[in-house]
Amino acid sequence: MHIWGINIYSGGLPCSTTIKRKVKPMLGFKSFDGGNVVGLIFPVYYFGIPEIVRRFIEKINLEKSSYVFAVATYGKGLPGGGLSQTKKMLKAKGKELSAGFYVKTVDNFVIWTWDVTPEKKHKSLHEKAEIKAKKIADIESKKSIKYDRSLMEYIGPVIFNYRGFLKKVKSGDKKFYSTKDCVSCALCEKVCQVKNIKMSQGKPEWLSKTCQRCLACYHLCPQNAVHFGEVKRSRYKNPYINIKELTNGN
Numbered sequence: 001m002h003i004w005g006i007n008i009y010s011g012g013l014p015c016s017t018t019i020k021r022k023v024k025p026m027l028g029f030k031s032f033d034g035g036n037v038v039g040l041i042f043p044v045y046y047f048g049i050p051e052i053v054r055r056f057i058e059k060i061n062l063e064k065s066s067y068v069f070a071v072a073t074y075g076k077g078l079p080g081g082g083l084s085q086t087k088k089m090l091k092a093k094g095k096e097l098s099a100g101f102y103v104k105t106v107d108n109f110v111i112w113t114w115d116v117t118p119e120k121k122h123k124s125l126h127e128k129a130e131i132k133a134k135k136i137a138d139i140e141s142k143k144s145i146k147y148d149r150s151l152m153e154y155i156g157p158v159i160f161n162y163r164g165f166l167k168k169v170k171s172g173d174k175k176f177y178s179t180k181d182c183v184s185c186a187l188c189e190k191v192c193q194v195k196n197i198k199m200s201q202g203k204p205e206w207l208s209k210t211c212q213r214c215l216a217c218y219h220l221c222p223q224n225a226v227h228f229g230e231v232k233r234s235r236y237k238n239p240y241i242n243i244k245e246l247t248n249g250n
């Protein structure tokens with residue numbers, strides 16, 4: 001996930017990682033002062049905004065912000081309500097979403113019927129994401145108004161039970177477990193940006209408190225020892241992002 005914007009686990013946008021570095025201190029929502037330009041970069045979950053991003057948008061002080069843009073990354077499906085929900089939430093705070101963009105990335109959602117995007121498509125996805133990132137930067141620098149749309153903006157979240165996801169996600173980690181291949185390196189604990197994993201007697205324990213279902217623990221375990229129920233799917237480690245960038249501050 002990217003800026004807070006958000007980046008719980010990186011999906012492939014070099015610009016998001018850069019933005020993440022700038023905004024990481026905002027994690028914890030302590031005293032973020034909106035500034036003139038605010039960018040929100042986050043992945044689409046269940047056709048909508050991740051739960052923690054919603055909380056962030058609710059709390060962020062945008063009084064001084066004259067230009068708020070959002071970038072929603074998505075996988076093989078559709079981004080659905082990623083931007084329309086952002087627009088609505090900002091409106092409730094008396095702010096306009098000045099620009100909003102969708103960026104297709106490698107799909108890391110593996111716990112339903114899909115697998116990670118086939119490897120042969122990764123290069124082209126990364127290249128296209130980079131081109132789009134440059135366009136976004138250009139539009140943002142000119143402070144232009146631009147707004148990507150998606151199919152199923154409103155019906156998508158209903159079909160995918162987005163509300164149900166929001167309600168249950170924080171404690172929805174009960175199917176995670178580690179196998180005997182675990183070597184007690186604690187990387188899963190470190191990459192969990194919401195501190196939902198605690199090492200206990202050399203093994204990860206999922207705390208059912210703050211999980212966002214980002215799947216960083218699943219994808220990034222060097223031993224492939226983290227599993228989710230019966231899921232037997234591929235794992236994806238973004239080649240452009242150093243694992244340290246995802247563990248800083250943890």
Ligand SMILES: Cc1cc2nc3c(=O)[nH]c(=O)nc-3n(C[C@H](O)[C@H](O)[C@H](O)COP(=O)(O)O)c2cc1C
Binds near residue numbers: 001007011044048107
């Ligand atoms: C819990 C979860 C739900 C997702 N839901 C959708 C979705 O509704 N539509 C879609 O196209 N991609 C979906 N994805 C894929 C991600 O949006 C995509 O892989 C994203 O770029 C991941 O960004 P990140 O690596 O920064 O987390 C989902 C991924 C996760 C982990």
Ligand code: SF4
Binds near residue numbers: 178188226
């Ligand atoms: S990242 Fe994998 S190997 Fe390391 S502690 Fe977690 S489960 Fe064990």
Ligand code: SF4
Binds near residue numbers: 214
């Ligand atoms: S426990 Fe795993 S899936 Fe849940 S937020 Fe942490 S890293 Fe993401």
